[in-house]
Amino acid sequence: MVDVSLKSLGATMEPDAAKLDALMGRMVGDLGAAASIALAMLGDRLGIFKAMADCKPTTPAALARKTGLHERYLREWLAAMAAADYVAYDRETKRFHLPPENALAFAAEGSPAFFGGAFEVSQALFLDADKVADAFKTGGGVGWHEHSACLFRGTERFFRPGYNANLVSSWIPALNGVEEKLKQGAVVADVGCGHGASTILMAQAFPNSKFYGFDYHAPSIARAKAAAKEAGVDKRITFQKAAAKDFPAKNYDLVAFFDCLHDMGDPIGAGAHVKEALAPSGSWMIVEPFAHDDLADNLNPVGRIFYAASTMICTPASLSQEVGMGLGAQAGEKRLKDVVKKAGFKSFRRATETPFNIVFEARP
Numbered sequence: 516m517v518d519v520s521l522k523s524l525g526a527t528m529e530p531d532a533a534k535l536d537a538l539m540g541r542m543v544g545d546l547g548a549a550a551s552i553a554l555a556m557l558g559d560r561l562g563i564f565k566a567m568a569d570c571k572p573t574t575p576a577a578l579a580r581k582t583g584l585h586e587r588y589l590r591e592w593l594a595a596m597a598a599a600d601y602v603a604y605d606r607e608t609k610r611f612h613l614p615p616e617n618a619l620a621f622a623a624e625g626s627p628a629f630f631g632g633a634f635e636v637s638q639a640l641f642l643d644a645d646k647v648a649d650a651f652k653t654g655g656g657v658g659w660h661e662h663s664a665c666l667f668r669g670t671e672r673f674f675r676p677g678y679n680a681n682l683v684s685s686w687i688p689a690l691n692g693v694e695e696k697l698k699q700g701a702v703v704a705d706v707g708c709g710h711g712a713s714t715i716l717m718a719q720a721f722p723n724s725k726f727y728g729f730d731y732h733a734p735s736i737a738r739a740k741a742a743a744k745e746a747g748v749d750k751r752i753t754f755q756k757a758a759a760k761d762f763p764a765k766n767y768d769l770v771a772f773f774d775c776l777h778d779m780g781d782p783i784g785a786g787a788h789v790k791e792a793l794a795p796s797g798s799w800m801i802v803e804p805f806a807h808d809d810l811a812d813n814l815n816p817v818g819r820i821f822y823a824a825s826t827m828i829c830t831p832a833s834l835s836q837e838v839g840m841g842l843g844a845q846a847g848e849k850r851l852k853d854v855v856k857k858a859g860f861k862s863f864r865r866a867t868e869t870p871f872n873i874v875f876e877a878r879p
């Protein structure tokens with residue numbers, strides 16, 4: 516018989532039967548969640564959720580006609596999504612429908628409730644695990660650019676709804692005098708801009724201002740340029756491939772870092788360059804994932820997601836660059852303040868926050 520006793524593993528404590536039962540229950544839920552997300556991603560990618568966004572009851576056959584997909588696959592997918600409670604099922608009529616709340620979460624691209632982008636980011640955690648496993652052994656890094664393309668696309672789709680909901684209406688007004696400057700006509704740099712969602716949003720809101728978006732990842736800059744053209748703001752945004760420590764200085768009124776300072780190997784060096792690049796009265800806006808200073812206070816559902824992303828994406832990204840500080844996505848205010856002060860900024864404060872982000876303002 517195979518010895519599966521804990522003692523054979525070197526354990527020094529006996530398991531408690533009730534706690535084991537509870538853990539097994541949670542694990543069934545977690546495994547189901549991981550499996551459901553894989554299927555929800557198919558629904559997102561194949562346009563099935565969007566085809567159900569009218570919230571009307573449907574059958575696999577009707578959905579097959581509407582989407583052009585095969586009925587047998589749709590029947591199984593609908594059953595799986597109904598078991599996950601992502602799709603509703605009526606036992607009497609044997610029809611499926613997407614309730615309106617679920618339509619927001621799965622089909623309404625751009626809504627603050629939309630999860631399609633987050634699903635794509637979670638796909639990268641699995642796809643790129645081999646590279647991260649190697650890095651665990653070598654202590655080396657995995658650059659942002661070394662990840663699967665679903666990470667870049669997913670990050671944009673995941674973050675854009677939060678920027679739509681908060682950036683212009685509450686984050687910029689929370690900074691000292693910045694909104695007024697942007698209305699009058701300011702010069703702004705968005706560093707680590709990725710696909711440029713935040714840059715484009717600011718350019719749309721402040722037509723008198725001029726915007727520069729920088730990122731070291733060339734394919735992201737190419738996508739940002741195309742997106743600016745589609746949004747009709749390409750005349751007022753210059754996207755350019757540049758790293759945080761060497762983007763061109765232009766006496767900016769505002770330099771913004773959206774969810775990227777902790778991804779950088781040398782955040783202090785980046786901050787020192789921001790100080791050089793800013794006008795003397797300028798502001799550095801740093802948007803970071805929400806975190807408390809103490810790890811124990813981050814052990815909650817949001818911290819669970821951020822620590823996972825930090826392990827698989829953010830920390831390896833930082834360790835792949837020079838200095839390799841490895842701040843992590845749950846750095847917290849105290850450590851971020853230390854970085855900003857070491858970069859030479861005199862003032863640093865928490866300007867505002869949401870359940871997912873903290874917005875800091877630093878002044879030279």
Ligand SMILES: C[S@@+](CC[C@H](N)C(=O)[O-])C[C@H]1O[C@@H](n2cnc3c(N)ncnc32)[C@H](O)[C@@H]1O
Binds near residue numbers: 708709710732757836
């Ligand atoms: C989590 S993504 C955030 C992207 C974008 N700011 C957003 O909010 O959608 C982090 C970004 O930082 C960029 N990045 C990482 N290290 C960088 C560096 N040293 N200089 C410039 N960009 C960097 C990555 O290429 C990536 O686009």
